[in-house]
Amino acid sequence: MATTKLKIEPPLLNSACPWATTLEDIKALYDSPFTGAVTIRTSLLEGFSHDDSIHQYTFFTPGKTIPSDAPKGEESKPPSSTSNPSEPVSTLNTLGYSPLTLSEYLGIINEIVGQRHLGTDTPTKKPFILSVTGTADEIAMAYALVANAAEMDEDLRLAMEVNLSCPNIASAPPPAYDKKELDEYLEAISDSKSTYRGRMTTPDSTPKVGLKLPPYTYSGQFEMVVDSLRKAKSSEPGEGSVIDFITCTNTLGHSLLLNASLEPVLNSESGSGLGGLAGAALHPLALGNVATFRKLLDKDPMTKGIMIIGVGGVEDKDGAERMRKVGAGAVACASALGRYGVSVFEKITKGN
Template sequence: MASKLKIDPPLLNSACPWSTTLEDIKALYDSPYTGAVTIRTSLLEGFSHDDSVHQYTFFTPGTTIPANAPKGEDSKPTATASSSSTGADNTSSSADMSSSSSAGPVSTLNTLGYSPLTLSEYLGIINEIVGQRHLGTDTPTKKPFILSVTGTSDEISMVYALIANAAEMDEDLRLAMEVNLSCPNIANAPPPAYDPGQLAEFLEAIGDSKSTYRGRMATPESAPRVGIKLPPYTHISQFEMVVAALKAAKSSEPGESCVVDFLTSTNTLGSSLLLNDALEPVLTSESGTGVGGMAGAALHPLALGNVATFRRLLDRHPETKDLAIIGVGGVEDKAGFDRMRKVGASAVACASALGLYGVDVFERITKGGD
């Protein structure tokens, strides 16, 4: 259906620290095993990242984390050690797969916010990468970029305008917008997707923005697709609330029923905490508690359940049955990819595994290697 975001192969990264820089994004774009590239969540004016507050760590569930354990990239487990960690935003994606693959399933906890780079800076990076295609030096296939964004509903309208203008100016750009309504780490700003009123407000802004730009694009396919990134839900009433909001958000565009084209499910699980062997929080955070969002292998069963439940509920209604789902949460191998596809994911994305294994993880998932 035209309303779905076309990702072929159906494998990509989700918004994360390892899709922050030009180098990160180009490596993801150049991989023959990714069907799209998701840019780290950005704001119109950027985010004030602070390494001493916004952190992440790799950990193995059920193990003790020593006090003063390394954080960030240094926390990646190896064949001889598996520990913890925070890190700077602009980190490299190149982990040694041979040393880390024997560490077993690995999860992450993060207290990160958003990217320090602005949306305009990311549009410039995308233009630079796609511009090199004209020289015949890079991937010949047009690959979609999903710009993960956030802000107020009014700001999201401005964001869509910037992305639509960029797509209108260059027919080689395949752009989509993912509105992140699910980050659990921003103090005094709970994820809007848990609140039906806020969710409806964002959906209305998305619909108005798409209507404004309808007809300006060269072809319907060149218009930026729009999705929303959702948090984990744990009760059927929460899923039904989202589906009801999507049903009510009817599109005014020909051939489309809903104002959004896809869902990304699921973001990190908030209210998660790691204590070290001194019984102190492993990470810092904006709230000062060290509580953050959990992802990776420990999230996988909940993520599968969210995707399966949404697919079942969306398929019941003509207004929502054509929505695609990007399934995210704990996928690090082909078996995990197959499970996500089985429960209804149109495409599968990963973040923690990308941070651990680097871009080679997509070949690992595709070919079923260790």
């Protein structure tokens, strides 16, 4: 069975998040010598109608009262507005997806790699992980766009992460909680990879595909996912699952913050203020998800080669080492990136 799935060296990167939205965001992440890959904020084929009045985020310290006039969105960005920047940071968000389309992100990647061709950028070829979402048919179309881009430029190292885990879209629960829906996505991914595999010059140039998963809380959920991954066999002889990596875990939905006036801190599509919890408060659950998936994946040759990108509450070297200890092949962060900026990757690497 093939063991090379996705190469991320150094094994540190960002996860799909608001701080990986713009050209400037993505280039800063790409230029950092402490990142081994760059994940781009989750996009749709046609873009997402972002509305600052209902798509929001805030930083907070668990267990502490939030002022009634607490800032949110870009205004809440620490550390300058944080009284004690050494405290672990958590985030709550009611965000949707990126306002930029997948095609626009492919253009941004071409611009960044083009600068490297001109000798104005690092010569290192880092993978770009394009996080995408939509229906199963739209995911197949997204893979076609990514594969075509990879075919046209052999210097592009592209992968696609299918986000099946956003908790903030009204009337659209995360598909990764439903086996039937999950299997439909896996079938679409399998068909897409089979179509384009023969057109690539080398196996490594075929865009790898992963799943961004939500948090799971009981054994049957983990077993359901692994069973689907095991049955989604690659068409390539000698390979296992059609999925190359999983990213776990995304934010924990139906979380709520109340301010000093006992009102929701954030607005949301539903008007409830419920959103996705991330950062330090999620770290123990994320560690448990990574550990459980690694143990189950390793039990079967079909799934043993699937890499895990561990994400959830990592903001220092110790946190990254915990993730690696329980089975993450690479470690990603989002809340800490929003808090510290791209320098967080040097902080994690050097233990500063």
